Amino acid sequence: MPATATQPVLTPVAPPLPKPTRRPRLVLLALAVLLVAAVLLGVGIGAVSIPAPAVVGILLGKIGITGWAFEPQQEGVLMAIRLPRVVLGLLVGAALGLSGAAMQGLFRNPLADPSLLGISSGASLAAVATIVMEVKILAAFPALAGAAGALGPYVLPLAAFVGASLITLFVYRVSRVGGRVAVSTMLLVGVATNGLSGAFTGLFTYAATDEQLRNITFWGLGSLGGASWATVGTLLPLLAVPLLWLPRLGKPLNLLALGEDQAAHLGLPVARLKWQLVTLATLAVGASVALVGTIGFLGFLVPHLLRSIVGPDHRFVLPASALGGALVLVLADTLSRTVVAPAELPIGILTALLGAPVFLWMVLREQRNLSR
Numbered sequence: 001m002p003a004t005a006t007q008p009v010l011t012p013v014a015p016p017l018p019k020p021t022r023r024p025r026l027v028l029l030a031l032a033v034l035l036v037a038a039v040l041l042g043v044g045i046g047a048v049s050i051p052a053p054a055v056v057g058i059l060l061g062k063i064g065i066t067g068w069a070f071e072p073q074q075e076g077v078l079m080a081i082r083l084p085r086v087v088l089g090l091l092v093g094a095a096l097g098l099s100g101a102a103m104q105g106l107f108r109n110p111l112a113d114p115s116l117l118g119i120s121s122g123a124s125l126a127a128v129a130t131i132v133m134e135v136k137i138l139a140a141f142p143a144l145a146g147a148a149g150a151l152g153p154y155v156l157p158l159a160a161f162v163g164a165s166l167i168t169l170f171v172y173r174v175s176r177v178g179g180r181v182a183v184s185t186m187l188l189v190g191v192a193t194n195g196l197s198g199a200f201t202g203l204f205t206y207a208a209t210d211e212q213l214r215n216i217t218f219w220g221l222g223s224l225g226g227a228s229w230a231t232v233g234t235l236l237p238l239l240a241v242p243l244l245w246l247p248r249l250g251k252p253l254n255l256l257a258l259g260e261d262q263a264a265h266l267g268l269p270v271a272r273l274k275w276q277l278v279t280l281a282t283l284a285v286g287a288s289v290a291l292v293g294t295i296g297f298l299g300f301l302v303p304h305l306l307r308s309i310v311g312p313d314h315r316f317v318l319p320a321s322a323l324g325g326a327l328v329l330v331l332a333d334t335l336s337r338t339v340v341a342p343a344e345l346p347i348g349i350l351t352a353l354l355g356a357p358v359f360l361w362m363v364l365r366e367q368r369n370l371s372r
Contacts (some may be wrong), residue, residue, distance in 0.1 A: 024316035027309055031323035035090075038327050042089070042334040043082040047341070050074045050082070085227035088235065089330045092224075092292050095239050095284035097325020098246050100299035101307075101318050105253035106277045107183055110307060113300035114285040117190040117278065118167040121197035123289040124220065125204075126163020130156055131215050132204045154234065156219070157290035161238075164286030167193055172278055181274050183260070222293035222348030224333050231291060238287035242280040243322065249276065250315035257312070295329070295348050297355025302328055304362065 044050045050058075050070075057068020058075045096114075104112045114120065134155070171193055175186035205216055252273050255263040264270045285299070303321040310316045329347075332354070336345040 024310040024313065024320070027306070028316065028320055028323065031320060031327060035323055035327045035330070038330045038334070039086055039090070042086045042330050043078055045334055045338055046077070046082065048073060048077045050078055084229050084232050085224050085333065086330055087232050088224050088227040088292070089333045090326045091232070091235055091239050091243075092288040092295070093298065093326035093329030094243055094322040095288045095325070096295065096298045096329070097302045097321040097323075098243065098318060099281040099284045100301075100325070101303035101314070101321035102246050102249070102253070102277050102281055104300070104303055104307075105256065105314050105317075106274065107187060108257060110304050111300055114281050115194065115299065116187060117171050117281070118193035118197060119164045119282055119285045120289055120294055121194045121201070122167025123160040123164040123286055124294060125167075125197045125201045127156055127160040127219055127290070128201050128204045128208075128216050129163075130159040131212050131219070132208045157234070157287075160290035161286045164289065165282060167197065168278060168282040168286075172275075181271060183274070186278075218346070219293045220348070221346035222295040222351075223336075223344070223346050224292055225337075225344055226292075235287055235291055239284055242284035245276075246280050246284075247318045247322065249273070250313070250318050253314040253318075254312075257314075293348065296352050297359065298325055298328060298351055301355050301358060305358075 040052045040055060043055055044052060053068065054070035054074050055078060057070045058078050060066075060068060061075075099114045100112075103114050103116065104110055106112075107116070171186060171189045172181065174189050175181050177185060205213070208216060252263075252268055255266055255268045256270065256273065258266075260270050289295075302324040303317060306320045306324050307317050310320050328351075332350050333347055336347045336350045339345060
């Protein structure tokens with residue numbers, strides 16, 4: 001019999017991405033420069049003024065480089081109050097911006113944000129339940145008093161983080177159909193879970209005392225006022241993984257933008273990518289909300305604006321969103337603690353006042369573009 005030639009096996013190859021222009025890189029550089037300026041502004045403005053040379057001198061002095069003139073009071077204020085607050089703002093802002101960009105890529109919707117999965121509402125429900133029920137639970141179970149005393153101020157953040165994780169796990173499990181997670185089903189389940197969590201949060205708020213209501217209101221509006229190096233040390237390990245891992249998913253998100261079936265045909269493990277995005281976003285947003293409260297509009301507004309500047313390539317959208325989120329939150333926090341000094345405006349109010357008009361402007365602009 002004549003030998004038959006073996007047919008070559010053709011494997012799908014992902015289409016090459018367009019070569020990036022200089023504009024996205026210039027935007028990243030500009031954001032980094034603006035972020036450094038925002039940090040110097042944030043640590044320098046306040047009741048005790050700390051000029052930028054004094055800030056540099058204090059920081060260099062910590063590593064043994066001396067010769068810079070500054071006052072001991074400036075050093076004390078910078079290291080104990082201002083710097084941990086700014087660092088906390090950097091971490092939380094980067095986490096919210098990066099998670100928002102990841103969720104927009106997952107849902108392929110430029111107006112999506114992590115709250116669609118119920119992450120924020122789950123954290124809020126657990127936090128409000130802890131505020132209202134903590135005394136009753138400790139009275140019913142005295143054995144827990146020792147553990148609550150050891151955790152101290154971390155009881156509320158821990159409860160909020162657990163609540164965010166459980167809600168997200170519930171949404172992810174319910175959205176599995178035939179071993180596959182449907183993004184549209186996940187979105188619908190997240191919307192329903194948000195409503196259910198809001199209803200239970202309202203019930204706990206209705207049963208709260210006047211003092212508990214004040215705590216619920218302050219926590220729900222968001223603030224970096226409780227920042228300390230202990231808070232930063234608690235948040236940093238939780239955010240290190242999503243802040244380092246999510247930017248590496250830019251190329252897979254570009255393939256996912258082609259559609260799930262097409263991305264799977266090109267060799268992308270779609271199910272694993274969804275699991276990674278949901279898990280990392282939950283870790284980032286849950287930890288952030290647990291420690292600083294709810295901060296609205298940042299998670300979807302910053303990535304949406306930056307996408308219109310740097311383009312749709314997630315290799316640049318993700319890092320730009322992290323830098324932009326950190327920049328916006330540091331500036332907003334600086335404004336919130338100085339605009340009504342010596343009082344402090346909750347940062348959630350400020351981000352809503354600034355974010356809502358920008359969002360409406362974006363919607364109206366899109367409508368005008370579609371009507372042409």
